[in-house]
Amino acid sequence: MTIASHAPPVARTSMVSLTNLGWLLIAVIALALPVFASGYHLYQFSQVLIYAIALLGLNLLTGFNGQISLGHGAFFAIGGYGTAILITKFGVPYWAAIPISSLVCFGAGFLFGFPALRLGGLYLALATFALAVAAPQILSYKGFDNFTGGSQGLQMPKPHAPFGIPLNVDQWIYVVCLICAAALFLVAINLVNGRVGRALIAIRDHPIAAETMGVNAALYKTTCFGLSAVAVGFVSPDSFGLVLSLSFLVGIVVGGLASISGMIFGALFIEFVPNYADQLSVYFGEGAKALPGAIYGLLLILIMAVAPSGVAGVIRAAVRRLLDAARS
Secondary structure, X not given: OOOOOOOOHHHXXXXXXXXXXXXXXXXXXXXXXXXXXXXXXXXHHHHHHHXXXXXXXXXXXXXXXXXXOOOHHHHHHHHHHHHHHHHHHHOOOHHHHHHHHHHHHHHHHHHHHHHHOOOOOHHHHXXXXXXXXXXXXXXXXXXXXXXXXXXXXXXXXXXXXXXXXXXXXXXXXXXXXXXXXXXXXXXXXXXXXXXXXXXXXXXXXXXXXXXXXXOOHHXXXXXHHHHHHOOOOEEOHHHHOHHHHHHHHHHHHHXXXXXXXXXXXXXXXXXXHHHHHHHHHHOOOHHHOOXXXXXXXXXXXXXXXXXXXXXXXXXXXXXXXXXXXXHO
């Protein structure tokens, strides 16, 4: 959660304390889930953590740096397929495959950032849109079948807990996802609260003034694209289509642009809302096949009307009101 720099010192201190309390509450709930949740629900929350990592990267690019990307599903595919290929084709253990594929993903994003420097606004959005459309076709190309599995995808073995840790497969997968998410969220918090974060915001808000003050816009933009690409089971080309990229964009808007904690709410939205919409449509029979999409769209419009700054913005506003009421 972002603390307003113009707030009084006492208010800032109170906001920081409440922010830390909020993160502590999230951590307690996350650590308790393996004990109380079923295997299916643990799978869902593992997906939430993976989506939160992807949204975290996209939010750095769009929320903090002001660059619109409609192709983040392609970078998500690079991370997913990179991990799957290393595990299934080269026998690399999953604990080593995840950081290696993350570095590959960073490299891909950084390289894509160079041509992206010549683009901006809608032009960059269209370029990344083309990337999202092309990625599933490239992954399905027959020449890559030996590595990608073609249209059938790759089936990865499920990892088991090491050292006799008393966790089943579902619990261990969730714990691995939680560790990865916690580490990357910590990195992102330190990043946006430091010099890099201030430079990204300056480039977003006042690009000419930022360059005049000595901010290397080219370096920060390409680095931001690389960081945003770092984003693990079964992977197939259909899993990384355009709909996924659009869902990521929806997630960062619902969670709250330029908010780190908001990405958790955005990930919960894109994982659970479509599922609940599908379940609701079952009650209306076969004639309601289009109902899930309608529910999703209406709910999204309602959220944007009621909370244009996202869930994180609503929480920040509520906390400020409570603090103001407590001081008065």
